[in-house]
Amino acid sequence: MENIRTKAYGASGTILVGKKLELMEIERQGPAPDEVLIEVLYCGVCHSDVHQVANDWNNTIYPCVPGHEIIGKITDVGKAVTRFKEGDIVGVGCMIDSCKQCKSCAQGDEQFCMGTHGMTMTYNGYWKPNDTDFNSYGGFSTHIVANEKFVLNIPDGMDITAAAPILCAGVTTYAPLKHRQIRIGDKVGVIGIGGLGHMGVMLAKAMGATVTAITTDKEKKKAALAIGADAVLISTDKDAMKAQEISFDFLLCTIPEEFDVNPYICLLAPRGSMVTVGLLGPYKSPTNNIEMAKYSRSLGASIIGSIAETQEVLDFCAMHGILPQVEMIDIQDINEAFEKIRDEEVRFRYVIDMKSLK
Ligand SMILES: [Zn+2]
Numbered sequence: 001m002e003n004i005r006t007k008a009y010g011a012s013g014t015i016l017v018g019k020k021l022e023l024m025e026i027e028r029q030g031p032a033p034d035e036v037l038i039e040v041l042y043c044g045v046c047h048s049d050v051h052q053v054a055n056d057w058n059n060t061i062y063p064c065v066p067g068h069e070i071i072g073k074i075t076d077v078g079k080a081v082t083r084f085k086e087g088d089i090v091g092v093g094c095m096i097d098s099c100k101q102c103k104s105c106a107q108g109d110e111q112f113c114m115g116t117h118g119m120t121m122t123y124n125g126y127w128k129p130n131d132t133d134f135n136s137y138g139g140f141s142t143h144i145v146a147n148e149k150f151v152l153n154i155p156d157g158m159d160i161t162a163a164a165p166i167l168c169a170g171v172t173t174y175a176p177l178k179h180r181q182i183r184i185g186d187k188v189g190v191i192g193i194g195g196l197g198h199m200g201v202m203l204a205k206a207m208g209a210t211v212t213a214i215t216t217d218k219e220k221k222k223a224a225l226a227i228g229a230d231a232v233l234i235s236t237d238k239d240a241m242k243a244q245e246i247s248f249d250f251l252l253c254t255i256p257e258e259f260d261v262n263p264y265i266c267l268l269a270p271r272g273s274m275v276t277v278g279l280l281g282p283y284k285s286p287t288n289n290i291e292m293a294k295y296s297r298s299l300g301a302s303i304i305g306s307i308a309e310t311q312e313v314l315d316f317c318a319m320h321g322i323l324p325q326v327e328m329i330d331i332q333d334i335n336e337a338f339e340k341i342r343d344e345e346v347r348f349r350y351v352i353d354m355k356s357l358k
């Protein structure tokens with residue numbers, strides 16, 4: 001297949017003072033026999049997009065075109081594609097391929113692919129499974145190419161203008177709730193009520209848990225109750241935190257920046273557990289292992305989920321009428337949106353109407 005040139009918004013180098021995402025033309029590999037070409041209709045803006053273009057994890061390759069919450073329409077299919085046809089409305093999340101041969105892939109855990117190069121990330125992915133290096137470009141672009149096994153079905157009737165954040169924020173919060181087997185009557189706390197957190201609240205609630213939204217921001221109280229939280233705990237209120245100690249079965253923590261984990265550990269009930277999904281780096285201070293040990297508490301972390309789990313969360317959201325709360329923007333507003341995300345001024349999630357890139 002011939003390469004295709006498309007318009008995109010990306011960063012040509014590290015975003016330092018004065019540098020911004022800009023309109024650019026990129027070249028993608030056209031669809032291989034088992035790949036599909038997708039016209040991007042809507043793309044969510046994830047907090048990790050901001051980290052990636054800023055090279056906060058020291059692994060960014062430029063040019064960097066972010067975007068891994070993609071809703072689109074199939075415009076071309078490779079010869080061997082069986083699951084999709086032109087015109088299908090589909091989703092693409094955080095990965096577009098993997099080796100499909102290792103133990104993790106065989107178990108349907110592509111996100112843990114142990115092939116030479118691991119999964120191919122939707123953007124900033126270095127390698128194809130056949131060992132050819134390239135740079136993958138994400139959804140801030142008119143089109144994207146993905147292996148058909150990594151393309152998701154969007155359930156009939158789902159509002160496609162709002163669904164995009166399910167593909168990263170949704171599965172990232174769904175997977176740990178599922179693996180912790182959250183069930184009716186569990187007391188669950190969701191820490192940080194932004195893009196990830198608001199999905200966590202709605203998903204845990206639909207699983208039957210009693211859900212407390214835990215936030216530093218008093219302003220978010222009304223919004224958290226409106227999306228279904230049973231209670232709101234302000235984490236800067238020491239008395240309120242004290243009153244909730246040793247009571248939570250599970251805590252899902254979505255804080256994206258370095259923070260002190262110890263006050264949250266104290267909230268966990270005996271054998272309770274906490275999973276961090278926002279922070280990719282060390283906690284601000286060492287964990288207090290006395291507090292951990294004396295109630296046999298556990299602490300874990302998680303990123304994204306498998307392709308099967310991504311489909312599961314889409315179907316779960318459709319079944320329970322869950323939709324991300326989004327604010328639609330044009331691609332030309334992206335630099336302002338990044339600043340607002342960095343300053344935590346966005347309420348839940350921005351979604352780009354990709355018509356604006358035409
Ligand atoms: Zn993301």
Ligand SMILES: [Zn+2]
Binds near residue numbers: 102
């Ligand atoms: Zn693999």
